[in-house]
Amino acid sequence: MATSRRMFVKGTVASAATMSAPGLLSAQTTPSQAHTVRAVLHGDLKVFDPIWTTANMTGNHALLIYDTLFGLDDARNVQPQMVDKWSISDDKKTYTFTLRDGLKFHDGQAVTSSDVVASVRRWAARDGAAQHLFKRVADTPIKDDNTFAIVLKEPYGLVLEALAKIETNLPVIMRKKDAETDPNQQVTTKVGSGPFRFNEDETKSGQRYVYDKFAGYAPRKEPPSGMAGGKIAKVDRVIIENMADEQTAVAALKAGEIDFYEIPPIDLLDQLEGDKNIKLDVLNKGGNVGMCRLNWLHPPFDKVEARQAMLYLIKQEDILKAVFGNPKYYRSCASLFACTGQMQSDVNTDWFKGGQNIAKARELFTKAGYDGRPVVILQATNIAFMNNASLLVAQWLKEAGVNAELAASDWGAVITRRAVKKPVAEGGWNIFITWGSGEGFDNPIGFVAHTANGEAGWFGWPKDDLHETLRDDWALASTLEERKAVARKLQENAWNYVPMALLGQWAPPVARRANVSGFIPLPAHVPFWNVEKT
Amino acid sequence: MLSFIAHRLLSTVVVMAIVAVCIFLLLHLSPGDPAAIIVGDNATQLQIDAVRKQLGLDDPLAVQFARWLVGILNGDLGVSIFSHEPVSKLIGQRIEPTVSLALTTLVFAVIIAISFGVLAAWKIGTWIDRLVMVLSVLSFSVPVFVVGYLLIYVFSIKLGWLPVQGYAPIVDGFDIWIRHLILPSVALGLAYVALIARITRTAMLDALAEDYIRTARAKGVATGPVLMKHALKNAGVPILTVIGIGIALLIGGVVITETVFNIPGIGRLVVDAISQRDYPIIQGVTLIFSGVYVIVNLLVDLSYTLIDPRIRY
Numbered sequence: 001m002a003t004s005r006r007m008f009v010k011g012t013v014a015s016a017a018t019m020s021a022p023g024l025l026s027a028q029t030t031p032s033q034a035h036t037v038r039a040v041l042h043g044d045l046k047v048f049d050p051i052w053t054t055a056n057m058t059g060n061h062a063l064l065i066y067d068t069l070f071g072l073d074d075a076r077n078v079q080p081q082m083v084d085k086w087s088i089s090d091d092k093k094t095y096t097f098t099l100r101d102g103l104k105f106h107d108g109q110a111v112t113s114s115d116v117v118a119s120v121r122r123w124a125a126r127d128g129a130a131q132h133l134f135k136r137v138a139d140t141p142i143k144d145d146n147t148f149a150i151v152l153k154e155p156y157g158l159v160l161e162a163l164a165k166i167e168t169n170l171p172v173i174m175r176k177k178d179a180e181t182d183p184n185q186q187v188t189t190k191v192g193s194g195p196f197r198f199n200e201d202e203t204k205s206g207q208r209y210v211y212d213k214f215a216g217y218a219p220r221k222e223p224p225s226g227m228a229g230g231k232i233a234k235v236d237r238v239i240i241e242n243m244a245d246e247q248t249a250v251a252a253l254k255a256g257e258i259d260f261y262e263i264p265p266i267d268l269l270d271q272l273e274g275d276k277n278i279k280l281d282v283l284n285k286g287g288n289v290g291m292c293r294l295n296w297l298h299p300p301f302d303k304v305e306a307r308q309a310m311l312y313l314i315k316q317e318d319i320l321k322a323v324f325g326n327p328k329y330y331r332s333c334a335s336l337f338a339c340t341g342q343m344q345s346d347v348n349t350d351w352f353k354g355g356q357n358i359a360k361a362r363e364l365f366t367k368a369g370y371d372g373r374p375v376v377i378l379q380a381t382n383i384a385f386m387n388n389a390s391l392l393v394a395q396w397l398k399e400a401g402v403n404a405e406l407a408a409s410d411w412g413a414v415i416t417r418r419a420v421k422k423p424v425a426e427g428g429w430n431i432f433i434t435w436g437s438g439e440g441f442d443n444p445i446g447f448v449a450h451t452a453n454g455e456a457g458w459f460g461w462p463k464d465d466l467h468e469t470l471r472d473d474w475a476l477a478s479t480l481e482e483r484k485a486v487a488r489k490l491q492e493n494a495w496n497y498v499p500m501a502l503l504g505q506w507a508p509p510v511a512r513r514a515n516v517s518g519f520i521p522l523p524a525h526v527p528f529w530n531v532e533k534t
Numbered sequence: 535m536l537s538f539i540a541h542r543l544l545s546t547v548v549v550m551a552i553v554a555v556c557i558f559l560l561l562h563l564s565p566g567d568p569a570a571i572i573v574g575d576n577a578t579q580l581q582i583d584a585v586r587k588q589l590g591l592d593d594p595l596a597v598q599f600a601r602w603l604v605g606i607l608n609g610d611l612g613v614s615i616f617s618h619e620p621v622s623k624l625i626g627q628r629i630e631p632t633v634s635l636a637l638t639t640l641v642f643a644v645i646i647a648i649s650f651g652v653l654a655a656w657k658i659g660t661w662i663d664r665l666v667m668v669l670s671v672l673s674f675s676v677p678v679f680v681v682g683y684l685l686i687y688v689f690s691i692k693l694g695w696l697p698v699q700g701y702a703p704i705v706d707g708f709d710i711w712i713r714h715l716i717l718p719s720v721a722l723g724l725a726y727v728a729l730i731a732r733i734t735r736t737a738m739l740d741a742l743a744e745d746y747i748r749t750a751r752a753k754g755v756a757t758g759p760v761l762m763k764h765a766l767k768n769a770g771v772p773i774l775t776v777i778g779i780g781i782a783l784l785i786g787g788v789v790i791t792e793t794v795f796n797i798p799g800i801g802r803l804v805v806d807a808i809s810q811r812d813y814p815i816i817q818g819v820t821l822i823f824s825g826v827y828v829i830v831n832l833l834v835d836l837s838y839t840l841i842d843p844r845i846r847y
Binding site: 052184204242251434459 | 564565566567570571572573574575576577578579581582584585588616617618619624627628683686687690691694697698699700793794795796798802803805806809810811
């Protein structure tokens with residue numbers, strides 16, 4: 001049969017219509033672009049269990065689909081979230097909580113005290129701050145479907161603060177059957193009681209993660225403030241796009257293909273600032289604090305003089321300028337608890353006020369008996385801050401007469417080698433660079449880098465008994481003023497024995513399309529309630 | 535012919551076995567610990583150790599290899615350490631974007647490169663020839679990501695004609711599918727165009743110097759048929775060979791192109807897996823890629839018989 005031109009055209013049009021039909025159908029059943037926010041965050045979402053991992057990407061996922069018992073407001077005051085009312089016994093050992101009415105999970109089941117207790121107990125098995133609290137917990141009795149209690153063996157000052165914790169591991173409430181999962185196993189379901197529900201069908205692992213507004217969510221009546229107040233979903237859908245390339249993400253933002261970019265590269269900020277369709281905001285006011293972890297197990301940093309030398313050696317301004325360029329986004333900081341939180345102070349920081357002093361550092365290394373052996377710095381070349389800071393620290397060490405050697409690799413290899421406790425010659429290390437959130441630094445109990453319990457603690461393994469005693473005192477203090485006083489003692493002691501050296505604090509902006517607003521400033525995480533698109 | 539195919543397929547199995555051993559050893563002997571990445575930066579060593587044990591990463595290397603090998607022999611590529619999804623499922627989800635990108639790149643590159651190569655050979659020594667050669671050198675020298683960023687800047691941001699990034703499945707409509715593939719295909723295909731165009735030009739020059747071309751011209755055959763029917767067909771074997779070799783170039787380029795254009799293909803899958811030391815994914819994808827490479831070259835070898843009847847297997 002011969003094919004006429006007319007038949008060919010008809011066939012082509014019919015084929016095109018057929019191939020386009022699924023797209024048209026899909027467009028009719030999904031929220032419109034006007035009610036969808038597309039965001040690129042700092043990485044890919046690989047693990048969905050916020051109790052099992054401390055990854056902040058998982059924390060972002062958790063804030064969308066789960067809810068918490070309490071939340072910290074903008075002023076860092078603890079406010080109820082899922083809890084309606086609570087009371088504390090006269091002996092300060094029994095905390096009784098009543099849940100709000102109308103709380104339900106995304107599968108339609110009501111949130112009960114059983115779900116809450118199982119969730120809190122699983123969180124306590126993983127999280128540092130929770131473990132500190134639960135060492136003092138005698139029982140967690142369930143009174144009825146809406147009422148439960150935490151009974152302490154002794155008064156503890158941070159019960160509510162721990163339950164309102166804003167850093168990973170987040171104390172989110174899961175269904176009892178999920179929360180009863182072994183804490184060392186991942187929960188793979190994604191059913192919470194938060195303002196958004198996870199859309200498994202539309203999600204494509206490694207590409208995009210889709211969250212739809214949960215119509216059954218009952219927000220609080222108070223205005224949103226930090227993790228507290230009404231978590232009102234003002235858009236129908238949030239899509240978290242996994243976009244590995246920074247240039248592409250910036251181009252996509254400029255072209256309007258995405259609405260929000262959590263970590264635009266510093267060197268492209270000028271370009272974004274000049275675009276009237278883009279706004280830059282610093283949401284995470286506390287930002288991050290860089291730290292130089294020193295290995296206490298081997299020379300030279302097993303000697304206090306060598307660790308003190310590092311305080312005089314480092315010029316934070318140079319590192320920050322090299323990485324972040326614009327002083328608007330960074331600051332030098334000598335406080336052990338960062339320079340934006342409640343615990344900050346300038347106690348015992350004369351070493352900092354005098355500025356960099358290479359000669360003094362050289363003198364201290366000599367006092368430490370430094371014998372010229374190689375000092376190995378683990379240099380994560382794929383992360384700009386770690387790479388540049390390692391280079392500068394190595395240069396300063398050489399100027400101070402130290403035989404500094406850079407061990408270049410990617411971050412994945414650094415986190416393996418940093419766990420090696422053997423001497424340098426057997427694959428160990430002396431220094432690695434990393435950072436923690438400003439919010440984390442402000443908390444002597446919750447932040448793992450603040451431990452000083454030797455080899456049982458975090459990488460670098462500092463050990464100081466007074467520090468550990470003071471951390472306990474901090475947790476047991478009953479008022480903010482008492483805690484601040486203990487924090488000052490902690491800092492005074494710390495800058496004598498030197499658990500680590502600090503590298504400055506920075507708070508870079510996020511970038512968003514001008515028609516998308518309402519992002520709530522939170523440390524380390526980006527919540528999507530209250531976000532609207534016009 | 536059949537014994538040739540059987541022999542080549544048998545050698546494919548051997549090649550893939552060697553690849554499997556090499557990739558396993560390279561991955562597991564290089565530094566990096568997926569358990570430490572999974573639990574996050576603030577985790578303690580105890581938490582990391584617990585995850586290592588749970589994932590079987592503290593088993594002896596031989597045990598881990600045997601476990602993986604038994605899985606492979608049973609058609610099971612393993613399970614992602616991070617997402618807990620089967621590797622075969624993850625590859626299946628990502629195969630459409632990668633195959634689409636590879637096919638559109640191949641079509642674009644072959645059409646443009648052969649046209650330019652034939653044109654350059656026909657106009658040898660003229661400005662056209664020199665222009666084609668200069669463009670070839672440029673295309674081959676400029677990295678894929680630089681071309682990608684330039685294309686995005688001009689055609690997506692400045693002109694707004696095409697999307698910056700992403701992929702639309704073909705079921706969403708042919709127009710949206712092809713719009714998402716134009717820029718990545720051009721970026722990825724340029725180096726391929728350069729390679730094929732240069733070989734085409736050289737092979738065409740050899741063919742055009744042959745006696746049968748002179749005979750054809752003496753018989754009054756027009757330039758078009760002389761070039762396309764007589765010369766190009768006889769220049770086909772080296773061109774086909776370089777297309778086959780170029781598949782390796784394409785596979786390497788796909789990884790970068792998918793990252794620059796945010797295409798959720800197998801290239802992105804493996805890049806993400808490498809940064810997170812997701813061993814089963816890296817091993818599975820490498821095996822698949824090596825198999826594809828060997829089979830494509832087998833098909834190229836077989837296709838020689840179609841264009842040159844003197845070749846027999």
